[in-house]
Amino acid sequence: xxxxxxxxxxxxxxxxxxxxxxxxxxxxxxxxxxxxxxxxxxxxxxxxxxxxxxxxxxxxxxxxxxxxxxxxxxxxxxxxxxxxxxxxxxxxxxxxxxxxxxxxxxxxxxxxxxxxxxxxxxxxxxxxxxxxxxxxxxxxxxxxxxxxxxx
Numbered sequence: 691x692x693x694x695x696x697x698x699x700x701x702x703x704x705x706x707x708x709x710x711x712x713x714x715x716x717x718x719x720x721x722x723x724x725x726x727x728x729x730x731x732x733x734x735x736x737x738x739x740x741x742x743x744x745x746x747x748x749x750x751x752x753x754x755x756x757x758x759x760x761x762x763x764x765x766x767x768x769x770x771x772x773x774x775x776x777x778x779x780x781x782x783x784x785x786x787x788x789x790x791x792x793x794x795x796x797x798x799x800x801x802x803x804x805x806x807x808x809x810x811x812x813x814x815x816x817x818x819x820x821x822x823x824x825x826x827x828x829x830x831x832x833x834x835x836x837x838x839x840x841x
Contacts, residue, residue, distance in 0.1 A: 710748040725829040750785040764803035808832035
């Protein structure tokens, strides 16, 4: 593997980069997890997009969401997704560490709020996120709100 990251604001994405992100998000969230939902939610337009590539293959992706777009008064990391062919190789941990680092570089160090799938609670806790609310259903999947305090 020859991994490298790229981060771009929405308006700077090439059509190929945007297609790769949407394709991977649909492959995992819609097909694999069998969720019928509106992926194109207009938030992408205001976000930075973090890509982890292995040459030309998209390995993992996340969108970095400014304050007041996903949550009032919080920045966020969303649409965190990994390529099924690269699972169990540490790429998810690389992506999340880079997502936090890049959020801090772009938005300044502040609390990050996420809506995480419940089964990934331990994964996010390993980065310092803590559950802050009860389990809720989103698109038929159990989720929890989590915060990463960095002050």
